[in-house]
Amino acid sequence: MITFEQKLAIIESFPELERVNVSLGRVNYQFNESIYEKKNVVYHLHPNGNGFVYAGKLTNYQTDQKGLVNIRDYSAEELKQLIKESISSLSANKKTVAEAAIIGENQEERWVNDANEVLMLILEEEVWNIYFGLNLEETFDTLEEAEAFLMEEGFKRA
Incomplete structure (x- = not known):
């Protein structure tokens, strides 16, 4: 498991995401250029390392009922790939x-x-x-x- 700080560094390497601090030290990252109502790409990233990434429009990830994937045990490469795919799935430039x-x-x-x-x-x-x-x-x-x-x-x- 990578640390909270490592996850923050990876997420912040995506300039299209905007940080939004929420309660209890948790952080969301929004993709404001989303063509859908869904804007949160990273949801409730917590200092203990737990957090979620939106993958509701992706077919190759196990998601909960809200389309979220728990990233607690993700490696750096897995997290980068998931975020990249999430942003692409919410983008107007995505082509099927x-x-x-x-x-x-x-x-x-x-x-x-x-x-x-x-x-x-x-x-x-x-x-x-x-x-x-x-x-x-x-x-x-x-x-x-x-x-x-x-x-x-x-x-x-x-």
């Missing part, structure tokens, strides 16, 4: 295998609305396509038309 297949080598942008819904705008064979997940929603001849549509619908670049 299916999305990567759609995007391929094409130019792509992500747009998000206040409800944290994400649309992909992709240039494909000289037209601009808007996808919601794997579903094609709209097609436009120009980037300007696509951007105007997205803004009218309440989306902004992620």
Whole structure:
């Protein structure tokens, strides 16, 4: 088991996380760029070494009902990997295998609305396509038309 101080050093090596002190000497670290309501990546890290990392959107970790993984006995490398994957799972830049297949080598942008819904705008064979997940929603001849549509619908670049 690595110490509380070692865990803090690892967590603080991720500049995208913001420290929030909570009660009883515990610390949370939030990812404020999360496209989901979930912002806490590290939850209730305690000076005794106990704490949790959010992995609710990951499939390769055993989580509790809140999507948290207990990191008490994690090694430094395991903790770094889990935090990296957690941040990626909450990020607008995360691509699924299916999305990567759609995007391929094409130019792509992500747009998000206040409800944290994400649309992909992709240039494909000289037209601009808007996808919601794997579903094609709209097609436009120009980037300007696509951007105007997205803004009218309440989306902004992620």
